[in-house]
Amino acid sequence: MPIQAEYIWLDGTQPTPLLRSKTKILPDFSGAITEMPLDEWGFDGSSTNQATGEASDCILKPVFQCPDPIRGGKNILVMCEVLLAKDASPHPTNTRAALEVVAKRHAAQEMIYGIEQEYTMLRLDGSPLGFPVGGYPGPQGPYYCGVGAGRVMGRDIIEEHTQACIDAGLKIAGTNAEVMPGQWEFQIGPVDALAVSDQMYIAHWLLHRIAEEYDVVISFAAKPEKGDWNGAGAHTNFSTKAMREGYDAVVAACEKLGTRVLEHVENYGHDIQSRLTGKHETAPWNKYSYGVSNRGASVRIPWQVARDQKGYAEDRRPNANCDPYTVTRLILETVCD
Ligand code: ADP
Numbered sequence: 293m294p295i296q297a298e299y300i301w302l303d304g305t306q307p308t309p310l311l312r313s314k315t316k317i318l319p320d321f322s323g324a325i326t327e328m329p330l331d332e333w334g335f336d337g338s339s340t341n342q343a344t345g346e347a348s349d350c351i352l353k354p355v356f357q358c359p360d361p362i363r364g365g366k367n368i369l370v371m372c373e374v375l376l377a378k379d380a381s382p383h384p385t386n387t388r389a390a391l392e393v394v395a396k397r398h399a400a401q402e403m404i405y406g407i408e409q410e411y412t413m414l415r416l417d418g419s420p421l422g423f424p425v426g427g428y429p430g431p432q433g434p435y436y437c438g439v440g441a442g443r444v445m446g447r448d449i450i451e452e453h454t455q456a457c458i459d460a461g462l463k464i465a466g467t468n469a470e471v472m473p474g475q476w477e478f479q480i481g482p483v484d485a486l487a488v489s490d491q492m493y494i495a496h497w498l499l500h501r502i503a504e505e506y507d508v509v510i511s512f513a514a515k516p517e518k519g520d521w522n523g524a525g526a527h528t529n530f531s532t533k534a535m536r537e538g539y540d541a542v543v544a545a546c547e548k549l550g551t552r553v554l555e556h557v558e559n560y561g562h563d564i565q566s567r568l569t570g571k572h573e574t575a576p577w578n579k580y581s582y583g584v585s586n587r588g589a590s591v592r593i594p595w596q597v598a599r600d601q602k603g604y605a606e607d608r609r610p611n612a613n614c615d616p617y618t619v620t621r622l623i624l625e626t627v628c629d
């Protein structure tokens with residue numbers, strides 16, 4: 293039977309790119325579908341803010357493939373990079389290509405990441421799921437890791453999405469309901485920079501796709517509700533081999549992150565100043581700090597890492613709408629260069 297391959301890529305929407313995808317029908321393949329050789333493909337970049345009408349073709353280069361848990365069978369999902377048609381060089385929107393160079397340069401340090409992806413479920417009118425129509429729910433408190441009607445909303449979507457990530461072979465590490473009603477989290481990792489980012493985008497695509505069936509919009513906005521409501525982040529946990537073996541390397545990594553503060557924050561997602569205010573478990577965006585167990589610091593060293601004198605650190609600054617290719621590249625450069 294022919295196989296459906298869903299080619300997925302990031303478009304040129306500013307300030308935060310959107311995912312796009314289209315389906316390619318391929319002849320049956322007898323081997324493991326994750327090893328099926330895939331051709332490059334193309335799309336109309338003038339419809340995705342990636343090209344002009346006169347020179348509209350962009351190239352899709354497959355970089356990661358996994359079973360498609362929605363279509364099932366031998367169907368696959370394919371994460372792609374975008375290349376320019378004129379010379380097959382990386383398109384300006386292709387942030388993965390730059391990460392690949394840095395990841396190769398520092399392969400010996402064996403950096404791995406676990407990213408905690410927070411997001412908000414919205415109704416089609418833009419209001420958060422769990423907010424009464426035209427109004428506000430009770431203040432934050434009972435929602436984080438809650439159970440029961442009125443405390444959690446959208447659990448069907450979480451259940452489906454988590455199983456879909458598992459069936460796709462992604463390294464999903466866990467899920468939880470977040471502090472603001474309608475807000476949730478899942479984690480991917482720990483795996484290397486390219487893997488965590490490719491898998492994260494496949495997980496995003498699955499989340500959007502599953503929520504479609506419920507008429508729910510998935511928002512990665514950093515501060516979806518103004519006022520006394522938590523923003524949405526993408527805490528990025530990271531460790532080199534040296535950090536996993538000794539505490540001095542953990543502290544040294546935290547110190548190094550303090551040497552390029554603005555460059556990180558400016559590339560950690562749109563509207564970061566609205567989220568990193570110093571309130572709601574954040575540190576102010578322009579004041580770098582790190583500390584053990586401190587959820588009000590830019591970078592937290594988990595308590596068990598201090599106890600074990602080895603492990604990892606958590607950069608709490610990236611927004612939910614950050615680009616993991618860019619975030620993991622910056623951490624690699626700053627900690628390892
Ligand atoms: P939090 O307490 O901040 O909510 P989570 O349990 O949500 O933490 O997420 C922790 C993440 O850290 C997980 O994705 C996990 O895979 C990742 N992680 C665990 N150990 C390491 C490590 N040594 N290096 C990098 N990431 C790690």
Ligand code: MN
Nearest residue numbers: 408477479527
């Ligand atoms: Mn978490």
Ligand code: MN
Nearest residue numbers: 408410470477
């Ligand atoms: Mn969280």
Ligand code: MN
Nearest residue numbers: 408527606608
């Ligand atoms: Mn966290």
